[in-house]
Amino acid sequence: MHKYNSSNIKTLEFDALIIGGGGSGMRASLELAKSGLKTAVVSKVFPTRSHTVSAQGGITCAIQSADPNDDWRWHMYDTVKGADFIGDQDAIEYMCSEGPKAVFELEHMGLPFSRFDNGRIYQRPFGGQSKDFGKGGQAARTCAAADRTGHALLHTLYQNNIKEGSNFLNEWFAVDLVKNSKNEVTGVIAFSIESGEVAYLKAQATVLATGGAGRIYASTTNALINTGDGLGMALRSGFPAQDMEMWQFHPTGIYGAGSLVTEGCRGEGGYLVNADGERFMERYAPNVKDLAGRDVVARSMVLEILEGRGCGENKDHVFLKLDHLGADVLNAKLPGICELSRTFAHVDPIYEPIPVIPTCHYMMGGTPTNVNGQAFQRLDNKDLTIPGLYAAGEAACVSVHGANRLGGNSLLDLVVFGRATGKHIQEEIKSGGGVESSSASDVDESLERLNKLNESSSGYQTAEVKRQLQTCMQNYFGVFRRGEFMKKGVEELKEIREKTDNLFVADKSAAFNTNRVEALELQNLLEVAEATAIAALERNESRGAHARDDYPDRDDENWLCHSMYDPKTKTLSKREVNFSPNQVDPFPPAVRSY
Amino acid sequence: MSKLEISLYRYNPEKDKFPYMKTYNVDKPSRDIMILDLLHLLKESDESISYRRSCREGVCGSDGMSINGKNGLACITPISSVLKGNKIELRPLPGLPVIRDLVVDMSEFYAQYEKIKPFLQNDTTAPEQERLQSPADRDKLDGLYECILCACCSTSCPSFWWNPDKFVGPAALLQAYRFLADTRDLSTDERLEDLSDPFSVYRCHGIMNCVSVCPKSLNPNKAIGEIKSMLLKNKKNIIASERA
Ligand SMILES: Cc1cc2nc3c(=O)[nH]c(=O)nc-3n(C[C@H](O)[C@H](O)[C@H](O)COP(=O)(O)OP(=O)(O)OC[C@H]3O[C@@H](n4cnc5c(N)ncnc54)[C@H](O)[C@@H]3O)c2cc1C
Numbered sequence: 028m029h030k031y032n033s034s035n036i037k038t039l040e041f042d043a044l045i046i047g048g049g050g051s052g053m054r055a056s057l058e059l060a061k062s063g064l065k066t067a068v069v070s071k072v073f074p075t076r077s078h079t080v081s082a083q084g085g086i087t088c089a090i091q092s093a094d095p096n097d098d099w100r101w102h103m104y105d106t107v108k109g110a111d112f113i114g115d116q117d118a119i120e121y122m123c124s125e126g127p128k129a130v131f132e133l134e135h136m137g138l139p140f141s142r143f144d145n146g147r148i149y150q151r152p153f154g155g156q157s158k159d160f161g162k163g164g165q166a167a168r169t170c171a172a173a174d175r176t177g178h179a180l181l182h183t184l185y186q187n188n189i190k191e192g193s194n195f196l197n198e199w200f201a202v203d204l205v206k207n208s209k210n211e212v213t214g215v216i217a218f219s220i221e222s223g224e225v226a227y228l229k230a231q232a233t234v235l236a237t238g239g240a241g242r243i244y245a246s247t248t249n250a251l252i253n254t255g256d257g258l259g260m261a262l263r264s265g266f267p268a269q270d271m272e273m274w275q276f277h278p279t280g281i282y283g284a285g286s287l288v289t290e291g292c293r294g295e296g297g298y299l300v301n302a303d304g305e306r307f308m309e310r311y312a313p314n315v316k317d318l319a320g321r322d323v324v325a326r327s328m329v330l331e332i333l334e335g336r337g338c339g340e341n342k343d344h345v346f347l348k349l350d351h352l353g354a355d356v357l358n359a360k361l362p363g364i365c366e367l368s369r370t371f372a373h374v375d376p377i378y379e380p381i382p383v384i385p386t387c388h389y390m391m392g393g394t395p396t397n398v399n400g401q402a403f404q405r406l407d408n409k410d411l412t413i414p415g416l417y418a419a420g421e422a423a424c425v426s427v428h429g430a431n432r433l434g435g436n437s438l439l440d441l442v443v444f445g446r447a448t449g450k451h452i453q454e455e456i457k458s459g460g461g462v463e464s465s466s467a468s469d470v471d472e473s474l475e476r477l478n479k480l481n482e483s484s485s486g487y488q489t490a491e492v493k494r495q496l497q498t499c500m501q502n503y504f505g506v507f508r509r510g511e512f513m514k515k516g517v518e519e520l521k522e523i524r525e526k527t528d529n530l531f532v533a534d535k536s537a538a539f540n541t542n543r544v545e546a547l548e549l550q551n552l553l554e555v556a557e558a559t560a561i562a563a564l565e566r567n568e569s570r571g572a573h574a575r576d577d578y579p580d581r582d583d584e585n586w587l588c589h590s591m592y593d594p595k596t597k598t599l600s601k602r603e604v605n606f607s608p609n610q611v612d613p614f615p616p617a618v619r620s621y
Numbered sequence: 622m623s624k625l626e627i628s629l630y631r632y633n634p635e636k637d638k639f640p641y642m643k644t645y646n647v648d649k650p651s652r653d654i655m656i657l658d659l660l661h662l663l664k665e666s667d668e669s670i671s672y673r674r675s676c677r678e679g680v681c682g683s684d685g686m687s688i689n690g691k692n693g694l695a696c697i698t699p700i701s702s703v704l705k706g707n708k709i710e711l712r713p714l715p716g717l718p719v720i721r722d723l724v725v726d727m728s729e730f731y732a733q734y735e736k737i738k739p740f741l742q743n744d745t746t747a748p749e750q751e752r753l754q755s756p757a758d759r760d761k762l763d764g765l766y767e768c769i770l771c772a773c774c775s776t777s778c779p780s781f782w783w784n785p786d787k788f789v790g791p792a793a794l795l796q797a798y799r800f801l802a803d804t805r806d807l808s809t810d811e812r813l814e815d816l817s818d819p820f821s822v823y824r825c826h827g828i829m830n831c832v833s834v835c836p837k838s839l840n841p842n843k844a845i846g847e848i849k850s851m852l853l854k855n856k857k858n859i860i861a862s863e864r865a
Pocket residue numbers: 046047048049050051052069070071072074077078079080081082083084085086087176177199200201202236237238239248249250256257287289388389419420421422434435436437438439441
């Protein structure tokens with residue numbers, strides 16, 4: 028295996044490079060395909076195999092179909108509240124007000140939405156949705172294609188990228204960012220998984236649309252490929268990550284398998300019961316019961332289990348009851364769920380309840396960006412954009428989800444900000460913006476990690492170290508967190524880093540070497556896990572998804588802010604939350620009850 | 622404890638002149654796991670084994686393979702459902718070039734998909750909101766749009782094996798019909814025209830392999846039948862209009 032350097036690898040040049048062929052990446056590329064700029068979408072899997080395909084319940088947006096009087100401002104209010112008041116209100120305003128346009132565009136592209144009798148797009152109720160700023164009862168705002176909305180959305184976007192002639196580098200793996208001497212991003216090192224060929228993909232704009240990193244936990248609803256590669260690359264390059272302590276645990280992962288059962292089940296009338304058959308959410312959220320925010324429901328479930336009312340032999344899960352909805356509703360509205368629970372839980376929801384448990388689901392944090400998708404770092408407590416670097420989708424933190432994402436808001440985030448990012452890159456490049464070239468030694472530096480793994484002749488086994496990492500995160504940084512345990516976790520992660528720095532890749536072949544890919548992914552998981560751990564330990568309060576035993580209350584005086592993790596010093600600083608929307612009055616922090 | 626005998630297709634282009642079958646003996650897991658979980662177990666002891674996977678729940682279409690002689694998705698196929706005695710044989714999807722081990726080159730398959738223009742065509746000015754579609758019209762897309770492009774069907778189809786470049790194959794034909802059936806799509810005539818040669822559709826001889834293997838319980842054969850009758854009707858209309 029020879030050593031790669033800038034003179035023995037190819038350079039491929041582009042205007043814009045999009046790392047990721049999920050919903051956000053392909054929405055951005057669609058915008059760029061129409062622009063005439065030379066663009067490539069790099070994806071480690073064929074685009075329709077991206078994780079967006081798994082999204083079930085829908086895309087939340089005030090399109091005024093279920094309710095002609097619905098208002099994007101109500102959606103904005105719900106999102107701000109759901110985020111436990113650390114979502115940026117300018118970004119949330121942008122997403123909620125631009126949303127309808129983005130959803131109608133998807134329909135025009137052919138997305139097979141389910142329909143109401145009047146022919147309009149079907150919308151279902153999801154948790155945390157209200158009318159009239161919380162005063163008008165439950166809203167139904169999530170636009171759905173049965174319970175396969177992500178599949179429908181991802182395939183529609185891929186199809187339209189074919190139509191527009193987008194350029195794809197499929198099954199190419201991005202390894203590390205390349206930076207010039209001014210700390211601007213000039214592209215990535217990547218290799219073709221199929222042939223092993225390594226190249227420097229050079230670009231004026233590089234978009235991280237690499238999705239989430241749920242695989243840092245042992246139990247997750249996320250695909251096996253969700254390893255936070257984009258974030259790992261950014262952190263290794265010294266760029267910060269925002270709100271990394273904020274991980275959403277979805278209330279209803281299938282017990283034992285981790286596969287998700289959409290919140291749409293409860294939207295359609297399903298509910299949770301404990302071992303006594305009690306509908307316990309009536310106690311925790313008397314008003315909206317099973318449709319409270321996800322963090323609230325997940326914690327209530329864990330409390331039921333801790334207090335001995337869990338179901339099953341080990342009393343370690345609860346049940347989701349759907350049978351009362353009847354076969355017709357289940358087959359029409361939730362066919363995918365019926366299929367999944369028969370396969371993975373061995374129960375048929377038409378007759379029996381599904382065993383469920385809170386499961387890691389979504390990364391609210393990520394690479395910080397503004398509403399144009401431009402990534403930034405912090406200098407003297409100010410945002411300073413990083414020339415050449417963009418992020419969108421779950422990999423990014425704009426931040427519209429704050430401390431807790433509302434159901435259906437991620438798909439909206441993907442298309443609204445994917446589109447905005449594509450637009451901004453066009454403007455930027457067409458107006459002469461761009462970055463200076465990197466030197467040969469800059470490129471060599473970005474090849475180091477790959478070279479080291481290729482040359483490894485002994486060391487730790489990837490699968491084993493991954494298991495240690497996932498167990499550590501699961502044990503110390505799960506639904507409930509406590510300082511003394513997290514300290515232990517941070518120490519353990521230091522030992523684990525020793526190991527991820529010294530992995531042994533036994534397989535040296537070029538073609539479809541998944542051993543190498545998995546080692547590179549594990550190193551990204553470690554970066555994300557460490558950022559998560561340090562941020563979680565530092566935030567001494569409970570807010571949204573971040574629930575601490577030792578600091579059970581929200582502390583607005585000290586923590587009504589974003590956290591910024593600096594990988595160079597491994598420390599946390601604070602960043603102010605945006606309370607300055609443009610078209611409406613800001614929503615001030617209030618007690619969050621459901 | 623009883624053992625499983627797994628026979629795995631191995632091929633590394635850099636090392637092997639020819640592919641070969643390698644046998645792995647493992648303890649039978651105490652619970653009924655999926656074939657994909659089994660592959661993960663094997664890979665822990667032999668890291669050189671190569672296969673694709675992503676969602677691990679049957680929605681992304683990555684891990685189509687031949688499991689004891691029948692195409693299916695490894696991630697949703699429980700061992701118990703395929704076991705022959707204590708034996709399991711895993712091979713790549715048949716009929717496509719093998720890149721390595723269980724990984725096949727899907728270019729031909731994707732090319733057929735692109736050929737049918739798998740995107741909605743409607744040149745009329747879009748309304749400010751969505752285009753309306755009745756629930757009944759939307760129902761016509763059920764059983765069509767759910768395809769995950771796993772290629773289990775096309776690679777089990779003898780007609781596709783013989784003419785992968787000319788016969789569009791069940792997966793792409795299912796998608797062709799998905800757009801023919803969509804009331805919002807206005808290119809019906811052009812779509813039919815593109816499919817009217819003797820190969821694209823007519824190479825399907827109703828062998829039904831596609832239906833029996835589809836992990837999403839879709840029915841490409843039925844869609845192909847619908848296309849054939851649309852083609853027939855179109856022909857009649859053309860003849861009628863020529864006579865008029
Ligand atoms: C089971 C499940 C159900 C969900 N349901 C909903 C829902 O109903 N509504 C909702 O709003 N949200 C839902 N979500 C959340 C939502 O699906 C995700 O947040 C969203 O799809 C992420 O999209 P993305 O474009 O950011 O990334 P992804 O779709 O994850 O795509 C990431 C892309 O990056 C590529 N990539 C990653 N690393 C590399 C690398 N190193 N080199 C090259 N390419 C790389 C991958 O190949 C992939 O193409 C759900 C999530 C889960 C887990």
